[in-house]
Amino acid sequence: xxxxxxxxxxxxxxxxxxxxxxxxxxxxxxxxxxxxxxxxxxxxxxxxxxxxxxxxxxxxxxxxxxxxxxxxxxxxxxxxxxxxxxxxxxxxxxxxxxxxxxxxxxxxxxxxxxxxxxxxxxxxxxxxxxxxxxxxxxxxxxxxxxxxxxxxxxxxxxxxxxxxxxxxxxxxxxxxxxxxxxxxxxxxxxxxxxxxxxxxxxxxxxxxxxxxxxxxxxxxxxxxxxxxxxxxxxxxxxxxxxxxxxxxxxxxxxxxxxxxxxxxxxxxxxxxxxxxxxxxxxxxxxxxxxxxxxxxxxxxxxxxxxxxxxxxxxxxxxxxxxxxxxxxxxxxxxxxxxxxxxxxxxxxxxxxxxxxxxxxxxxxxxxxxxxxxxxxxxxxxxxxxxxxxxxxxxxxxxxxxxxxxxxxxxxxxxxxxxxxxxxxxxxxxxxxxxxxxxxxxxxxxxxxxxxxxxxxxxxxxxxxxxxxxxxxxxxxxxxxxxxxxxxxxxxxxxx
Numbered sequence: 001x002x003x004x005x006x007x008x009x010x011x012x013x014x015x016x017x018x019x020x021x022x023x024x025x026x027x028x029x030x031x032x033x034x035x036x037x038x039x040x041x042x043x044x045x046x047x048x049x050x051x052x053x054x055x056x057x058x059x060x061x062x063x064x065x066x067x068x069x070x071x072x073x074x075x076x077x078x079x080x081x082x083x084x085x086x087x088x089x090x091x092x093x094x095x096x097x098x099x100x101x102x103x104x105x106x107x108x109x110x111x112x113x114x115x116x117x118x119x120x121x122x123x124x125x126x127x128x129x130x131x132x133x134x135x136x137x138x139x140x141x142x143x144x145x146x147x148x149x150x151x152x153x154x155x156x157x158x159x160x161x162x163x164x165x166x167x168x169x170x171x172x173x174x175x176x177x178x179x180x181x182x183x184x185x186x187x188x189x190x191x192x193x194x195x196x197x198x199x200x201x202x203x204x205x206x207x208x209x210x211x212x213x214x215x216x217x218x219x220x221x222x223x224x225x226x227x228x229x230x231x232x233x234x235x236x237x238x239x240x241x242x243x244x245x246x247x248x249x250x251x252x253x254x255x256x257x258x259x260x261x262x263x264x265x266x267x268x269x270x271x272x273x274x275x276x277x278x279x280x281x282x283x284x285x286x287x288x289x290x291x292x293x294x295x296x297x298x299x300x301x302x303x304x305x306x307x308x309x310x311x312x313x314x315x316x317x318x319x320x321x322x323x324x325x326x327x328x329x330x331x332x333x334x335x336x337x338x339x340x341x342x343x344x345x346x347x348x349x350x351x352x353x354x355x356x357x358x359x360x361x362x363x364x365x366x367x368x369x370x371x372x373x374x375x376x377x378x379x380x381x382x383x384x385x386x387x388x389x390x391x392x393x394x395x396x397x398x399x400x401x402x403x404x405x406x407x408x409x410x411x412x413x414x415x416x417x418x419x420x421x422x423x424x425x426x427x428x429x430x431x432x433x434x435x436x437x438x439x440x441x442x443x444x445x446x447x448x449x450x451x452x453x454x455x456x457x458x459x460x461x462x463x464x465x466x467x468x469x470x471x472x473x474x475x476x477x478x479x480x481x482x483x484x485x486x487x488x489x490x491x492x493x494x495x
Contacts, residue, residue, distance in 0.1 A: 361402045378444070
C-alpha cells in the first residue's frame with residue numbers, strides 16, 4: 001500500500017474562543033452572570049467597575065482605611081472616637097449607686113447603640129442579619145431540651161422525632177421504634193415509648209407525631225380549650241365519620257351526630273380550621289428572589305422595554321494598566337498585560353452583545369404579547385421560538401438560550417421569557433388560541449362554579465366550544481391536572 005499526500009479544499013464552522021464565550025454568557029442567568037463578572041474582575045487586571053464606589057487610580061496606591069491619613073496614628077484615632085461617644089451619650093459611665101427614689105429604667109431607658117460606632121465587620125453583621133431557617137427535626141429537638149425528660153425518656157423522644165417526616169406524621173410504627181431502642185435501652189417497656197410519644201404529641205406545632213390523619217386531627221382538637229364551641233361533636237365526627245365527611249354524605253353525618261344543617265356546618269367549619277399537615281408550618285427553605293433582566297412599563301400609551309441596570313455592573317478597561325503597554329518588547333510582563341487586555345476587550349464585547357440580544361428579544365415578545373400586558377393571561381397569543389427568530393434574524397437555538405432563566409418585570413408580575421411561548425388550538429373562526437389563555441379560561445370557569453354542582457370536564461369543554469374554542473375533554477383534563485385542580489367529584493362541597 002503506497003502512501004501519498006493529497007490536498008483538499010473545504011469549508012467548516014469553527015467555534016472560536018470569542019464565540020464560545022459569547023454563547024456561554026448568553027445562556028447564563030442573572031445570578032450566574034454576576035458570579036462570572038466577579039470572577040473576571042478577580043482574574044483580569046485590566047477590568048474594573050465604573051460605579052461611583054470604585055476607587056480611582058490615584059487612590060489605588062493608598063489603603064482605603066488607613067488611620068494615619070485620617071488624623072494621626074491608631075491610638076489617636078481611638079481616643080477621638082472615644083471623645084465623640086462620650087459627648088453624644090450623657091450616661092456612658094455606670095455610677096456606683098443609684099438614688100433611692102430612682103430605678104435603672106429611669107437612667108438607662110433612652111440609651112441607644114449606634115451602628116456607626118461599631119467596627120465595619122460588626123456593622124455588616126448587625127445590618128444584614130437574617131433569621132436562621134430551622135428544620136422540623138431541629139424545632140422538635142430544641143423542645144426536647146427544654147422538657148424535663150430523664151436520660152432514657154430523652155433517648156426515646158429523640159428516636160420518635162427521627163421517625164417523624166416533613167408533614168409531621170410518624171413514618172414508623174410505635175412497635176418498630178420500640179424494637180429499635182431495645183438494643184440501646186435494656187428492659188424498655190412498650191408503655192414507656194407510648195408515654196413519651198404522648199408528650200411529644202403535645203409539642204409545637206400541634207398535631208405533630210400523629211400516626212394518621214384521624215390521630216392528627218384529634219390531637220389538635222384535644223389541645224383546644226374545653227369551652228371551644230362544638231369541640232365534642234367535632235371529635236366524634238373525626239373519630240367515627242371522617243370517611244363520610246370526605247364523601248360529602250350530609251345525610252349520614254346528620255343522622256350519626258343528630259345535628260341540624262346549621263349545627264353540622266359549624267362542626268365542619270371547626271374541623272376545616274385544623275391543619276392536616278402540621279409539619280409544613282416549619283419551613284426550612286430560604287426565600288428565593290428573582291432579579292428581572294428587563295422592565296416593561298407603559299408610557300404615553302405605548303409599552304417600553306428597558307434593561308435592568310442592576311443585573312450587571314458597568315465595566316471598563318483600566319486606563320492605568322492599559323497605558324503601561326507601550327513597549328514593543330516581548331517581556332513576560334508586557335505579554336501578560338497584552339493578553340489580559342485582549343481578554344478584557346472580548347469579555348466587554350460579549351457582555352454588550354448579550355445585553356443587546358436580550359433587549360431585542362424582549363422587545364419582540366412585548367410587541368407580540370402586548371394584549372397580555374393589557375388584559376392578562378386570557379389575552380395571551382400563541383407564540384413559538386421560530387417566529388421570534390425570524391424577526392430578530394437569529395437561530396432558534398440562540399432564542400432558546402436567551403429565553404432560558406431570563407425574567408421580565410411587567411405590571412402583571414414577573415415572568416420568565418419562556419412563559420410567553422405556548423402552543424395553540426384552532427378556533428371556529430379560523431384563528432388560534434394559546435394554551436395559556438385556555439388554562440386561564442378554565443381557571444375562571446372553575447372559580448365561578450357552584451361548589452354544590454361543580455363543572456365536569458365535558459361541561460367545561462362545551463362552554464369553551466360556545467366561545468369558539470374547540471378543546472377536547474381529554475385536553476381539559478390535562479390542563480386541569482397541570483394547574484393542580486382536582487376533578488369535579490373532589491371539588492364538590494355540600495357543607
